[in-house]
Amino acid sequence: MYLTDEEKRMLYEDKREIVRKSMKILITLGEIYGAERLLKINNAHSPGVSYRVTGDAGLNFVKDASKEGCFKVPTTLNTIGIDSENWEKMYFTKDFALKQIEILDAYRKMGGISTYTCTPYLVGNIPMMGEHIAWGESSAVAYANSVLGARTNREGGPSVLAAAITGRVPAYGYHLDQNRKGKFLFDVNVELKTERDFAILGYFAGKIAGKEVPVFEGIKQRPKQYDLMALSAAVASSGAVALFHIIGITPEALTKEMVIGNQKPIKFGYKEYNEVLKKFSVEKEVDLVVIGCPHFNINEFAKIAELLSGKKVKSDFWVLSSRQVKILADKMGYTKIIEKAGAQIICDTCPVLAPTSPKGYRTLVTNSAKLAHYAPGLWNVKTGLLEIEDCVKAAIKGYWGGKK
């Protein structure tokens, strides 16, 4: 692999072992994937920050790295295993919380920015079109590549750490023009009105596309930011999609010719839409409602505050967000309304990255296809995928569907 003088110095001469080791990790990765050189990056987003995911091995790795490591580029941190300011009031155990805090301290020592969110693009980490970055967290990667036009592979914790320490990534995969073209064309014949509709499309397409790039044509209405957040999360959870294009909407797909050839499209009509919905239907008591996967933006806060205003919920109700966006919600008065209704705003974490809930929930409803996909396996719950309005209705009644 070609290395610049600076890269050679980092590999052979840097006094800090963690820098030499990081270069070796990146070069080995690059050689596995056929990279001919390294690329400079401007920022990183680190996954694998939750103690639930890393365990003691990850904790020790990061603590060791922090003894001499320092991030060369701004690096935001992904969702963690606790609400960092409220863990004592919630169900997180002290043992777990203390281990999690040790991980956070180590990252902070290296310069990691304490965002603790899967939506770093809502809190200041907004890469530009064509910019090379090193991001982990599948939903954020799909959003950065597809909606922002930045360039990243789906990185893991160790590779982001190495990239952040050296400011480099190997030039392969989605960093290269030739790998950013579409493979599967989806003809969308459904009017997509809500973020759940976009999540359903993403869930359907991810299953077919796997690791490849899906291209959507026929979407007439311009999606809002949260629609694209929902689509990114869904397509990256039923499949391992890191990049998608929407013809006429996402920045690399101004025309169909720019992203895909003339191939037979896969149909996404109401039949396919309903098949996804059927997989996630519930008709019974609802123990828990979770919204904010990916973490809420401020407009979603506004909407949920309006829906909950003057109401009381019977089911447990979690609204997930980054702390930075919650501060805005506090200022706008949304937090008060939501909490008065009996819902709980949880920052920094989510059910997928937090330790298992001790309450023995049996039924969960959400408007997120990603959460609906993971929750049954993680928590042994029956999961319903509802519109956000229906999530609120279900929480107020304490059940959904059925005869009650």
Ligand code: F3S
């Ligand atoms: Fe974010 Fe957790 Fe959902 S990391 S995308 S809230 S599963």
